[in-house]
């Protein structure tokens with residue numbers, strides 16, 4: 001395998017994982033995009049970052065997008081000396097909007113764009129590599145495929161399929177100032193859960209697939225979770241309190257990914273949005289991203 005193009009540019013969407021009960025399985029691509037240009041060069045690796053992460057991310061081989069490009073090229077057997085990256089980042093970091101999955105998927109799709117035979121890095125292969133880097137497939141799947149997805153892992157590795165969603169589905173995302181790493185939000189989860197709670201979530205996930213497909217009257221019941229949100233409440237108290245208040249008022253609100261952002265699977269009314277903004281929440285109306293990561297002309 002050889003490098004066939006000197007430069008590629010990739011757009012990759014933010015994602016919201018779990019959607020309440022679908023822990024480590026369900027995900028939704030959101031219309032907030034990172035834009036990464038990757039150039040194959042003879043000299044050392046260099047990364048320029050604009051927007052999210054400017055000044056705080058590594059600027060060489062440790063940068064997550066570079067690590068993902070390398071993983072893709074290594075899998076394809078296409079050696080490359082240096083990489084120059086220009087990242088224009090809009091996906092907030094450490095907020096539960098899938099920034100690390102976006103970075104990983106962007107790097108993998110860039111690697112696919114650089115090589116001579118793109119079939120060596122098909123979507124299944126990229127999902128496998130992304131899941132190795134991320135630890136779970138639920139953000140990487142919608143970042144790769146767009147729309148809503150469900151993913152699962154078996155002996156062959158991770159798999160994902162699209163979930164049909166109603167054309168009118170219009171999510172709201174509430175983003176706080178505070179950040180929380182996904183790894184710290186995973187550390188507080190229990191090793192085991194009560195059988196009743198597991199059964200509760202199975203029923204809600206099945207309902208949620210119908211609700212996403214158009215039975216919007218089911219959204220509130222379908223987004224009730226007992227597997228992860230309560231266990232995480234102490235590490236994101238303002239988020240837990242706001243989710244509870246929103247749900248008590250009838251909104252289908254859940255913790256977005258591992259938090260601390262909130263996903264509401266409906267547009268909020270003006271008064272509710274203004275009240276949240278007054279308490280420091282950034283209120284986004286990003287739309288669903290129908291497409292996953294893709295190459296764009298440079």
Ligand SMILES: Nc1ncnc2c1ncn2[C@@H]1O[C@H](COP(=O)(O)OP(=O)(O)O)[C@@H](O)[C@H]1O
Pocket residue numbers: 034053057063064065087089092093094095096097098099100101102103180181182183257258
């Ligand atoms: N676009 C990016 N480029 C490089 N590294 C990134 C990028 N996005 C996220 N990361 C890395 O991933 C970390 C956030 O990952 P994580 O804790 O999983 O939160 P999130 O919910 O945003 O995915 C960042 O602090 C950074 O180290």
Ligand SMILES: N[C@@H](CCOP(=O)(O)O)C(=O)O
Pocket residue numbers: 015016017018023024025095096097098099100136138139182185186228256257258259
């Ligand atoms: N299922 C994962 C999802 C993490 O999403 P992120 O956007 O917070 O990285 C979890 O709940 O830990």
